[in-house]
Amino acid sequence: MTFGPFLLLALMEGLVTAAVLALAASGLSLVFGVMRVVNVAHGAFYMLGAVLAWAVAQHVPGPAAIAFAAAIIVAPLVVGALAAATDGLILKRLNYDPEATIVATIGLLYMIEQATLSLYGPNANPVQAPFEWRIQLPWFGYSGYKLFVVLAACVVLLTLWAFITRTKAGLIMRATQVDRTTARSFGINVDRVYMGTFALGAGLAALAGVLIVPIQQAHYLMGGDTLLLSFIVVIIGGLGSLRGTLIAAIVIGLCDGVISMFFAPTLAKILATLLVAMVLVFRPQGLFGARS
Amino acid sequence: MALDVQGIIAGYGPVTVLRGVDFRAEPGQVTCLMGRNGVGKSTLLKCLMGLVPAASGTIHLNGMALESLPAHEVPKRGLAYVPQGRRLFGPLTVAENLAIGGLVQGNDEASLHRVLTLFPRLRERLTQTAQTLSGGEQQMLAIARALCLAPKVLLLDEPTEGLQPSMITLIQEAVLTLKAQGVAVVLVEQRVDAVLKLADSVAFMTGGRIEKTVPAMELQPGAEVFRTYVGV
Numbered sequence A: 001m002t003f004g005p006f007l008l009l010a011l012m013e014g015l016v017t018a019a020v021l022a023l024a025a026s027g028l029s030l031v032f033g034v035m036r037v038v039n040v041a042h043g044a045f046y047m048l049g050a051v052l053a054w055a056v057a058q059h060v061p062g063p064a065a066i067a068f069a070a071a072i073i074v075a076p077l078v079v080g081a082l083a084a085a086t087d088g089l090i091l092k093r094l095n096y097d098p099e100a101t102i103v104a105t106i107g108l109l110y111m112i113e114q115a116t117l118s119l120y121g122p123n124a125n126p127v128q129a130p131f132e133w134r135i136q137l138p139w140f141g142y143s144g145y146k147l148f149v150v151l152a153a154c155v156v157l158l159t160l161w162a163f164i165t166r167t168k169a170g171l172i173m174r175a176t177q178v179d180r181t182t183a184r185s186f187g188i189n190v191d192r193v194y195m196g197t198f199a200l201g202a203g204l205a206a207l208a209g210v211l212i213v214p215i216q217q218a219h220y221l222m223g224g225d226t227l228l229l230s231f232i233v234v235i236i237g238g239l240g241s242l243r244g245t246l247i248a249a250i251v252i253g254l255c256d257g258v259i260s261m262f263f264a265p266t267l268a269k270i271l272a273t274l275l276v277a278m279v280l281v282f283r284p285q286g287l288f289g290a291r292s
Numbered sequence B: 001m002a003l004d005v006q007g008i009i010a011g012y013g014p015v016t017v018l019r020g021v022d023f024r025a026e027p028g029q030v031t032c033l034m035g036r037n038g039v040g041k042s043t044l045l046k047c048l049m050g051l052v053p054a055a056s057g058t059i060h061l062n063g064m065a066l067e068s069l070p071a072h073e074v075p076k077r078g079l080a081y082v083p084q085g086r087r088l089f090g091p092l093t094v095a096e097n098l099a100i101g102g103l104v105q106g107n108d109e110a111s112l113h114r115v116l117t118l119f120p121r122l123r124e125r126l127t128q129t130a131q132t133l134s135g136g137e138q139q140m141l142a143i144a145r146a147l148c149l150a151p152k153v154l155l156l157d158e159p160t161e162g163l164q165p166s167m168i169t170l171i172q173e174a175v176l177t178l179k180a181q182g183v184a185v186v187l188v189e190q191r192v193d194a195v196l197k198l199a200d201s202v203a204f205m206t207g208g209r210i211e212k213t214v215p216a217m218e219l220q221p222g223a224e225v226f227r228t229y230v231g232v
Helices: A003-035 A042-059 A064-094 A098-120 A144-166 A168-178 A180-184 A190-212 A223-237 A242-262 A265-282 B041-048 B094-101 B108-118 B120-125 B135-147 B165-180 B192-198 B224-229
Strands: A134-136 A141-143 B003-012 B015-025 B030-034 B054-061 B079-082 B153-157 B184-188 B201-206 B209-215
Touching: A003 A042, A003 A144, A003 A168, A003 A190, A003 A223, A003 A242, A042 A064, A042 A098, A042 A190, A042 A223, A064 A098, A064 A190, A134 A144, A141 A144, A144 A168, A144 A190, A144 A242, A168 A180, A168 A190, A168 B094, A180 A190, A223 A242, A223 A265, A242 A265, B003 B041, B015 B030, B015 B041, B015 B054, B015 B184, B015 B209, B030 B041, B030 B192, B041 B054, B041 B079, B041 B153, B041 B184, B079 B135, B094 B108, B094 B120, B094 B135, B108 B120, B108 B135, B120 B135, B135 B153, B135 B165, B165 B184, B165 B192, B184 B192, B201 B224, B209 B224
Parallel strands: B030 B184, B030 B201, B079 B153, B153 B184
Antiparallel strands: A134 A141, B003 B015, B003 B054, B201 B209
16 A cells, blocks of 8 residues: 555544544543543543443344444443442532542542452453444445444534533533532532533543444453543643544544554654643643633 | 521631621612621622521521522522622623523523613623623623522622723612512622612621611711721
8 A cells, every 4th residue: 555545544543533532531521621520530431331332242132233222322321320429429528629539530440440350350352343334445445333433423522512502401511610609509509510510421431432342342441541542632622621622632533543553552642642741831721721 | 578687607617707697688678788898798698698508597588498508599599699790601691691590480581581671781792702791791791690580689799899880870770670679689888879879778797797787868978887887
């Protein structure tokens, strides 16, 4: 293959990474934006989504598409419910103190990982893709499922955007994000908003985990890389800015695809971390974040 | 509906600010709270809204106890609050700010029509974000947002602070309209002329207590009581 098709392949791979990253990072950004909580356990929620997809696939008989459809519904709901319980049992009791919640979510990360290791085991397990369709381009064939991941992420993110900007619940979330004390004095139950936001953020991470698991096997430590990349994306995009998160996810995802293809995946991570350092030095609020 | 406050003690952590406040706000009347900085006027309003918890004492609205309710339940009982500095939802549009005000009532269109009749200038600004409004328009929006709750009691914390005279007149006219509609208005105000124009009674605070309540008609500009409790 010549350079052109190689670049096209790298960009397509990068687009898949960007799509999954955008889903996971938008959850992290939403939680920080509304609750001011830095959720270190976000990668664990992503991993749980993937592991639950594997578990559902083991228990649902019939075609792989049915098991996958069940996993896409069940995993985000279960992880969202776990996150809601975590909010009520831990974060609320810490009064959402920024430092205390970081420590608490680090603890939660280890608890979820170790519980998964005990129940699921140390092996990486594959989940069959819901369909085996391939697109044949003149230079190479490409997985139709990977394009489905990009499409699914676009649909979910558009739905999330419409939810936040067009619905009453979204308006309540945005008002709470701006000023939770004033929101309370207008009848908004801030505790309930926080619980819903934390569940939604975790559910998005789990959905990203379900979508990635037919491409990348489910493993109890798989959340680490995603957590790091999600933080990179959220910091570059601007903490709490959904638009910035999406744009940063596309930039980081495409760079990751191209650099991994032509050089090495490790170099892609090094450059992304360097980019974060530069953003923190020259524009600490991120590309689209508001200056505090 | 009368607001009846008895023996309220409240503060922030170990610091007690309110040391046994008793007062009453009647429907269709404006009760002004006056006092020097730090005597607890704003804390009293926050306490009435449940934003600062009362350590002891009672708050009743027409016999209904409010002091133990969570803050988000208080506006549902008929209290609305316009905080000092307005505290608008800045990145949200005027229409969205008003929609937040209308959440409790659920009657969005009717409450919107009512407040836009009172503040017609906001009608032209509905799609503009709140942070881009002028100071006077922001204050109108802050009051309009509170009025979307259709309150029985309206708590206003220095609503004319930092506004130009034409805006002050507009805000004062709105307060008088609300009074005529039977709303009980509790107003924290430092300007003697505004107090004398709007108030039915004036409660003077010092040391976290209401020391003296005087009918406004008995007060004159430059009265001794203003010098004693407000320093003007």
